Amino acid sequence: MALEHAILVSLTERAGSGYELARRFDRSIGFFWPATHQQIYRVLRRMDDAGWVTHTDVAQEGRPDKKVYEVSAAGREELTRWLAEPVDIAVLRDGLSVKIRGASLGDTAAVLREVERHRGEHAALLEVFRGIQRRDFPKPAKLNGRELHQYLVLRGGVRAEESFLAWCDEVIEAMRSERS
Amino acid sequence: MALEHAILVSLTERAGSGYELARRFDRSIGFFWPATHQQIYRVLRRMDDAGWVTHTDVAQEGRPDKKVYEVSAAGREELTRWLAEPVDIAVLRDGLSVKIRGASLGDTAAVLREVERHRGEHAALLEVFRGIQRRDFPKPAKLNGRELHQYLVLRGGVRAEESFLAWCDEVIEAMRSERS
């Protein structure tokens, strides 16, 4: 019930095709609201039917035609309405924690390697976030409005990844000394 | 594909009925792998058919009969197999971030109140985690095996909530000074 709104937010920042939106979801808004291109196409169609967005067919040379979507007045109204109502608190689904919890029922060394691998993935993600921060928000003290809000969300990502990394280190250290 | 394994881990720790599992998911393992009672009943049935668990009907006085599930040899084998293969990295779905990002398109004061509300929810959750930590793991340095692993997962929850709270404070401060 909120992919719609994530798309509306993204389309308000800039009009785009389903494909472009899927790319954006891979790189920015999808870090805290993941979505596949299939899901995005489906929801765009639904929103088009509901009149929250409109599309323009754009012919391209050497590429398939695309449909560029933009938010309609009804879409902006829906977004405003949604912004004023409560959202569910964040949902985390972390298989790694399940694994750690069950580690002693299997190969604990393999679980430890998994933790190290996840640490690597999260370190890479943190670097991505820091790169965006350096490039887009070099002077955070001067921000306000939309840019400030984007920056704050990014800060949430940075904090979450930093905290995850620190946790991985704690787990790795504890599991290593347990095994030795 | 991993609720099965979360249930297997939980049932290995202690046998239980679908209802009891649903309670456990509300209080512990479900913090990083949420599930409703419906989903749990359905998956239990599937695992029973697959032979990963067995059930015993237990008649009770003044209450409906219950089916107490326990992990079979095939279930333990499946769990071991799963523990050795890679898991997807954690998925976060956070509507609050979407809202903050879209805040300037609506009532920013309302979004700020939402952040404060979420801060409260997460502070309560952190207290729950700390309570479990005090009660179940007063001497963390002495832990090993299953208890150590449970403790480490709990530490992940504590760290995640602490980090979330700090982020909320940063957001609240930035949005307040922006508005004044």
Place this chain on the structure above:
DNA sequence: AGGTGCACTGCAACTAGTTGCATAGCTAGA
């Protein structure tokens, strides 16, 4: 006496999200 809530299971209908594939032409590298 009546209502609420808990314990326990489950069906039915729904929404959301995933996976695999198809099409099509262009570009860049081995």
Place this chain on the structure above:
DNA sequence: TCTAGCTATGCAACTAGTTGCAGTGCACCT
């Protein structure tokens, strides 16, 4: 030259998860 990958959309079939309801009987509160 052949393969792989990107841009672009979408169908079909699937799995996962949610929501609403139903039944039963006990305990507890008002």
